[in-house]
Amino acid sequence: MAQGDKKEARKDRKEGKKLEREQRRAARRSSEQEFLRETGEAAGELGEIDEAALEAEALGYAAEEAAAGAEAQSEASEAEWEPGAEVEEPAEPEEARKGWLRKLREGLSRSRTGLTMPLSRALAARRFDEDFWENAEEILISADVGLPMSVEVVEAVKTRLTALKVKEPEEALQAFKDVVAEKLSVGETGIKFNPDGVTVILVVGVNGTGKTTTIAKLANYMHEQGKTVILAAADTFRAAAIEQLEVWGERVGVHTVKHRPGSDSAAVAYDAVEAAQARGIDAVIVDTAGRLHTKVNLMEELRKIKRIVERKVPVTEVLLVLDATTGQNGLIQARQFKETVGVTGIVLTKLDGTAKGGIVVAIEHELGIPIKFIGVGEKMHDLLPFDPTGFAEALFS
Amino acid sequence: MFDSLTDRLQDVFKRLRGHAKLSEKQVQEVMREIRLALLEADVNFKVAKEFVSQVQERAVGQEVLQSLTPAQQVIKIVNEEMVELLGSKENAVNFSGKLPVTIMLIGLQGSGKTTAAAKLARHLKSKGRSPMLVAADVYRPAAVEQLKVLGEKIGVEVTGSANQKPLDIVEKAVKAALKAGHDTVIIDTAGRLHIDSEMMQEISQIKKRFKPQEILLTVDAMTGQDAVNVALAFKEQVDFDGIVLTKLDGDARGGAALSMRAVTGKPIKFASVGEKLEDLEPFYPDRMASRILGMGDMLSLIEKAQSAYDENKAAELERKLRKQQFTLEDFLDQMQELKKMGPLDQLLGMVPGLGQKMKGVSFDEGQMKRVEAIIQSMTRDERVNPNIIGASRRKRIAAGSGTTTQDVNRLLQQFKEMQKLMKQFGKLGGRKASRAFPFQM
Ligand SMILES: Nc1nc2c(ncn2[C@@H]2O[C@H](COP(=O)(O)OP(=O)(O)OP(=O)(O)O)[C@@H](O)[C@H]2O)c(=O)[nH]1
Ligand SMILES: Nc1nc2c(ncn2[C@@H]2O[C@H](COP(=O)(O)OP(=O)(O)OP(=O)(O)O)[C@@H](O)[C@H]2O)c(=O)[nH]1
Ligand SMILES: [Mg+2]
Numbered sequence: 072m073a074q075g076d077k078k079e080a081r082k083d084r085k086e087g088k089k090l091e092r093e094q095r096r097a098a099r100r101s102s103e104q105e106f107l108r109e110t111g112e113a114a115g116e117l118g119e120i121d122e123a124a125l126e127a128e129a130l131g132y133a134a135e136e137a138a139a140g141a142e143a144q145s146e147a148s149e150a151e152w153e154p155g156a157e158v159e160e161p162a163e164p165e166e167a168r169k170g171w172l173r174k175l176r177e178g179l180s181r182s183r184t185g186l187t188m189p190l191s192r193a194l195a196a197r198r199f200d201e202d203f204w205e206n207a208e209e210i211l212i213s214a215d216v217g218l219p220m221s222v223e224v225v226e227a228v229k230t231r232l233t234a235l236k237v238k239e240p241e242e243a244l245q246a247f248k249d250v251v252a253e254k255l256s257v258g259e260t261g262i263k264f265n266p267d268g269v270t271v272i273l274v275v276g277v278n279g280t281g282k283t284t285t286i287a288k289l290a291n292y293m294h295e296q297g298k299t300v301i302l303a304a305a306d307t308f309r310a311a312a313i314e315q316l317e318v319w320g321e322r323v324g325v326h327t328v329k330h331r332p333g334s335d336s337a338a339v340a341y342d343a344v345e346a347a348q349a350r351g352i353d354a355v356i357v358d359t360a361g362r363l364h365t366k367v368n369l370m371e372e373l374r375k376i377k378r379i380v381e382r383k384v385p386v387t388e389v390l391l392v393l394d395a396t397t398g399q400n401g402l403i404q405a406r407q408f409k410e411t412v413g414v415t416g417i418v419l420t421k422l423d424g425t426a427k428g429g430i431v432v433a434i435e436h437e438l439g440i441p442i443k444f445i446g447v448g449e450k451m452h453d454l455l456p457f458d459p460t461g462f463a464e465a466l467f468s
Numbered sequence: 469m470f471d472s473l474t475d476r477l478q479d480v481f482k483r484l485r486g487h488a489k490l491s492e493k494q495v496q497e498v499m500r501e502i503r504l505a506l507l508e509a510d511v512n513f514k515v516a517k518e519f520v521s522q523v524q525e526r527a528v529g530q531e532v533l534q535s536l537t538p539a540q541q542v543i544k545i546v547n548e549e550m551v552e553l554l555g556s557k558e559n560a561v562n563f564s565g566k567l568p569v570t571i572m573l574i575g576l577q578g579s580g581k582t583t584a585a586a587k588l589a590r591h592l593k594s595k596g597r598s599p600m601l602v603a604a605d606v607y608r609p610a611a612v613e614q615l616k617v618l619g620e621k622i623g624v625e626v627t628g629s630a631n632q633k634p635l636d637i638v639e640k641a642v643k644a645a646l647k648a649g650h651d652t653v654i655i656d657t658a659g660r661l662h663i664d665s666e667m668m669q670e671i672s673q674i675k676k677r678f679k680p681q682e683i684l685l686t687v688d689a690m691t692g693q694d695a696v697n698v699a700l701a702f703k704e705q706v707d708f709d710g711i712v713l714t715k716l717d718g719d720a721r722g723g724a725a726l727s728m729r730a731v732t733g734k735p736i737k738f739a740s741v742g743e744k745l746e747d748l749e750p751f752y753p754d755r756m757a758s759r760i761l762g763m764g765d766m767l768s769l770i771e772k773a774q775s776a777y778d779e780n781k782a783a784e785l786e787r788k789l790r791k792q793q794f795t796l797e798d799f800l801d802q803m804q805e806l807k808k809m810g811p812l813d814q815l816l817g818m819v820p821g822l823g824q825k826m827k828g829v830s831f832d833e834g835q836m837k838r839v840e841a842i843i844q845s846m847t848r849d850e851r852v853n854p855n856i857i858g859a860s861r862r863k864r865i866a867a868g869s870g871t872t873t874q875d876v877n878r879l880l881q882q883f884k885e886m887q888k889l890m891k892q893f894g895k896l897g898g899r900k901a902s903r904a905f906p907f908q909m
């Protein structure tokens with residue numbers, strides 16, 4: 072009897088939870104709808120271009136985009152929770168677990184030298200055994216080169232050492248650096264200019280990688296080379312993105328073309344190109360909003376920016392800005408951006424930190440996109456042309 | 469480049485079969501694949517190595533559940549260990565102590581601090597608190613404006629200006645907050661590198677002076693191997709109370725979460741899943757574990773193999789069966805649930821033990837589709853109460869579903885028999901009644 076009651080109570084609780092879940096789902100659906108309306112509106116806004124054809128296209132686009140948005144948003148998150156409420160409560164770690172975690176922490180607080188030391192020691196002892204190769208592989212993995220690429224590099228070095236009958240430790244280390252540097256020496260470096268008109272550089276990437284800052288650095292770099300540049304504030308989405316670019320423009324001493332927040336990005340880029348043509352400016356650098364490569368509608372928006380600009384002039388450079396702290400996802404990003412807008416070069420930022428940015432080895436190897444510049448700080452002079460040898464050197468130090 | 473872990477494990481599954489206890493060799497074989505999956509997910513290589521060897525030790529000798537293969541059993545253990553490691557009791561925001569409650573966001577450049585600050589403000593406001601946002605990033609161009617724009621969107625006051633020192637900004641803000649009756653102050657700080665000692669000094673000074681109840685390290689889910697260095701440096705030089713993992717709306721596997729949790733012991737308190745201000749969630753260790761392992765499909769299969777059916781639904785079904793309220797609608801539900809798990813024959817092949825038993829039984833998917841179509845062509849009333857389905861309704865249903873009236877008759881007949889059967893099960897009170905797929909056509 073009593074047991075039956077308990078069972079009933081349990082069922083009731085379960086039913087209550089189910090109801091809660093359903094309510095949450097419903098709330099989620101309605102907020103998704105709201106979002107779609109928002110994005111639909113934003114996409115429908117046209118900015119100040121008066122070309123009728125362009126308008127028609129952009130309008131047709133808005134519908135497409137909303138449809139794509141519906142798909143992209145389908146895996147949204149659960150909406151509400153209590154700030155103080157416990158979420159999930161797995162048991163406290165046991166003593167044994169604490170033991171291995173402590174050991175791990177101690178091991179890790181010894182810095183990177185702990186990693187390269189065994190390699191140097193093995194090199195000094197001329198002992199190219201299993202441990203040596205494993206250690207080399209770990210150095211590569213810890214630099215975010217990724218397992219498949221690390222294995223490939225190690226294999227290439229093994230072959231080279233045998234072929235060249237290398238005996239000296241310095242030569243062995245050099246072989247590693249050479250192999251990596253060779254893999255990174257694909258394609259052209261530097262900015263390609265349009266010989267018959269305005270050079271357009273489209274800057275793309277996921278959120279927060281350093282696009283806007285890199286644009287300031289690039290503008291400064293080109294400015295110093297005697298080129299005239301204007302900036303296009305085509306990130307009309309993120310809060311104060313336009314102001315951010317404008318401040319940079321003022322610091323560098325170049326003009327920024329802008330529309331209102333929320334307006335059509337393609338229209339901004341188009342206007343900037345038109346302005347550059349009218350004033351005989353050499354180059355336009357287009358700042359775009361950060362977007363995850365998984366968001367179909369946002370990737371489509373990028374394609375649209377490029378298409379609309381190309382009614383005026385070809386886009387000569389599409390630069391993907393990649394954060395050096397990024398791990399294996401960097402390869403997926405590069406693949407997706409390449410497929411959508413045809414990336415012509417990579418700028419690897421934040422190399423002034425401790426991250427090595429090794430994923431670019433895999434990117435160059437698989438996608439053949441050259442790395443053109445590296446970012447080494449937050450100031451406008453903190454941009455350097457990419458140097459494969461120096462990069463490879465840094466991987467092993 | 470990589471096949472999914474599930475694909476790669478197929479091989480291992482085939483080789484490892486039928487032992488009562490997990491042998492060292494079995495465990496090792498699976499663990500090798502697990503380690504690769506962890507590296508692929510950006511778990512720091514040392515953390516991956518230690519985690520794997522730790523779990524390996526625990527797994528050897530454990531009993532293999534009857535419903536699982538040895539390989540599945542190992543994965544189940546790995547998953548449980550990871551959920552436990554990722555999870556934590558201390559994932560709530562600390563609101564105790566002196567007012568205003570102070571929360572400070574810190575982290576590398578571009579990790580999502582400013583956005584997260586606004587999201588937290590929005591969330592706390594919706595829970596009845598009165599937050600104020602403080603813009604203490606005086607370096608990045610338009611950082612203050614960015615926070616102001618966000619604050620305006622959610623109706624939260626923002627203070628701060630780029631012409632003052634961060635310490636002074638916070639000092640003034642705390643005073644102003646008290647005066648204006650705000651109970652919570654959320655400080656957005658500039659992005660900084662963990663090796664920039666001057667900048668690290670700046671936030672430890674704020675910490676020393678204002679003793680925030682919560683310091684949250686904001687980390688991008690796409691972060692690679694360096695996550696451990698960053699997290700350790702922030703812990704050693706400033707120390708923090710929890711982690712906000714951002715940009716989880718992408719497809720990064722997010723191994724950084726495991727790395728950071730393992731090396732700092734700090735809980736992950738929030739997950740940021742988009743650019744919009746409502747895109748903030750509590751952190752779910754179980755979701756994260758299956759994301760890192762990259763084998764949500766396998767895990768859910770293991771779960772299903774253990775319980776054969778979602779617990780809640782099973783309970784619900786059981787209740788209905790007892791009360792003899794099991795309708796065609798429930799049946800349709802159950803069928804769709806099953807379909808979600810994938811093509812039936814494949815699915816059954818993967819469930820250990822079942823493969824054999826199912827040999828004689830062919831699961832004709834075409835037939836399942838027909839049954840589905842028939843039920844879908846019924847009105848709600850008809851589904852709930854099939855007794856009202858007379859000759860003309862049968863004709864209509866057959867026409868609507870592209871089947872014959874014989875098909876409809878057969879289904880209704882079988883359903884009636886099943887209900888009878890259910891009644892008997894109901895009397896027996898067996899849980900099992902709800903476990904099996906009730907129909908065999
Ligand atoms: N240390 C360091 N910080 C950098 C570098 N490049 C950019 N940053 C910083 O990274 C943060 C983000 O830079 P932004 O230029 O705003 O990045 P973004 O890609 O335009 O960001 P969204 O437009 O929001 O997607 C800022 O705090 C920059 O100062 C670099 O090379 N090194
Ligand atoms: N897709 C996605 N984007 C996010 C998320 N959180 C933040 N962002 C975006 O990431 C970029 C950087 O976010 P911010 O909040 O400016 O980062 P921050 O840490 O304050 O940057 P700094 O102040 O320059 O160090 C912006 O484009 C945000 O819109 C998230 O969860 N998902
Ligand atoms: Mg930007």
Ligand SMILES: [Mg+2]
Binds near residue numbers: 656657658
């Ligand atoms: Mg910020």
